[in-house]
Amino acid sequence: MTTPATPSAHPHSPLSFVEEILLLALDDTTGALRPMPVMGLDYALAGALLADLALANRIDTDPQQLVVLDRAPTGDPLLDRALGQIASAPAPQSVSHWLGVFASERSTLERAALERLVARGILSQQEKKFLWVFGVRRYPTVDNQERVEVRTRLSALILGEDLPDPRDAILISLLTASHLLARIFDDARYHARSERIATLARMDLVGREVAAAIDTLARVLRTATPVMGM
Amino acid sequence: MQITPSTRGSWTVLTLAGKLDNAGSEELRAELLPRLSSGPASVALDCSALDYVTSSGFRVLLQAEKEQRKHGGRLLLAGLTPALRNFFEIAGLHTVLHLVPDLDSALAAER
Numbered sequence: 001m002t003t004p005a006t007p008s009a010h011p012h013s014p015l016s017f018v019e020e021i022l023l024l025a026l027d028d029t030t031g032a033l034r035p036m037p038v039m040g041l042d043y044a045l046a047g048a049l050l051a052d053l054a055l056a057n058r059i060d061t062d063p064q065q066l067v068v069l070d071r072a073p074t075g076d077p078l079l080d081r082a083l084g085q086i087a088s089a090p091a092p093q094s095v096s097h098w099l100g101v102f103a104s105e106r107s108t109l110e111r112a113a114l115e116r117l118v119a120r121g122i123l124s125q126q127e128k129k130f131l132w133v134f135g136v137r138r139y140p141t142v143d144n145q146e147r148v149e150v151r152t153r154l155s156a157l158i159l160g161e162d163l164p165d166p167r168d169a170i171l172i173s174l175l176t177a178s179h180l181l182a183r184i185f186d187d188a189r190y191h192a193r194s195e196r197i198a199t200l201a202r203m204d205l206v207g208r209e210v211a212a213a214i215d216t217l218a219r220v221l222r223t224a225t226p227v228m229g230m
Numbered sequence: 231m232q233i234t235p236s237t238r239g240s241w242t243v244l245t246l247a248g249k250l251d252n253a254g255s256e257e258l259r260a261e262l263l264p265r266l267s268s269g270p271a272s273v274a275l276d277c278s279a280l281d282y283v284t285s286s287g288f289r290v291l292l293q294a295e296k297e298q299r300k301h302g303g304r305l306l307l308a309g310l311t312p313a314l315r316n317f318f319e320i321a322g323l324h325t326v327l328h329l330v331p332d333l334d335s336a337l338a339a340e341r
Contacts, residue, residue: 054285054286056261057252060251060252060284060286061284061285062282062283062284062285063317063320065337096268161294162296162299163292163296163326164292165292165293165296166289166292166293169289169292198260198322199322199325199326202320202321202323203288203292203321203322203323204285205285205288205321206285208320208321
């Protein structure tokens with residue numbers, strides 16, 4: 001998926017998971033990415049891409065494999081490129097395989113999502129010099145309505161007892177897997193609901209695979225890193 | 231997937247056979263959701279001949295449970311094979327869906 005990012009054909013359509021995850025990964029005020037585990041955003045965006053394809057009824061998943069249901073274009077260039085890649089594989093592969101493939105294309109996904117969020121008027125783009133030398137790009141929020149709405153909805157879901165709709169189940173699963181949920185909802189009320197959050201996060205298979213990929217990588221890095229001071 | 235409706239007392243039983251994949255999910259959605267969203271209904275899914283469930287299937291079951299709770303009905307899933315039951319447990323759905331091992335004894339107890 002090397003084609004340059006293309007803004008969505010429908011700027012007034014609801015946010016995709018890829019856009020939503022990236023929006024929630026950015027700090028509201030500074031516009032910088034929140035701290036995440038190594039490859040956290042890479043896998044979260046890859047999972048979001050698969051979730052977008054699943055809810056568009058183009059793919060379906062089980063613990064063994066991801067299958068293409070319909071090769072018809074969705075009208076979203078980002079999704080259609082990914083769908084083309086999956087459909088052209090000689091045999092069905094696992095969800096974790098495709099997460100690995102699309103996680104390696106994080107910069108494409110991230111750039112596309114940022115362009116779309118700017119085009120929607122949700123973010124603005126700001127260039128800053130760091131130590132007057134390095135160029136740092138930030139994406140401060142212009143319109144916080146989307147972020148506030150999704151947070152309000154997820155907060156009610158976490159603190160209440162309602163069942164999530166499929167979309168919110170996926171979102172909570174991806175946000176938990178990438179450790180973003182704990183950054184967004186970081187106070188005692190949410191800490192007390194950790195069991196509820198874990199239950200909600202398990203409900204989506206793609207989210208579980210994202211969590212497994214990030215946790216495995218963290219374990220590998222822990223064992224590969226020499227202990228300081230020894 | 232084959233869906234066969236029948237009535238047992240106050241319960242509607244939908245016997246599911248085959249794969250609850252994307253196509254099966256659409257069939258189940260069309261058969262199940264209108265029953266649960268038109269008022270309090272008692273629906274049991276006989277899953278003893280169900281041999282496969284994908285993420286689409288889980289999404290429909292979750293949606294059905296949500297509808298059932300909204301309208302004050304009852305929804306049972308009976309007779310899942312051990313492999314499928316395990317799959318439901320991995321997804322944590324055994325804590326939100328009412329899974330029972332055997333349809334007959336469950337309906338007798340719920341009557």
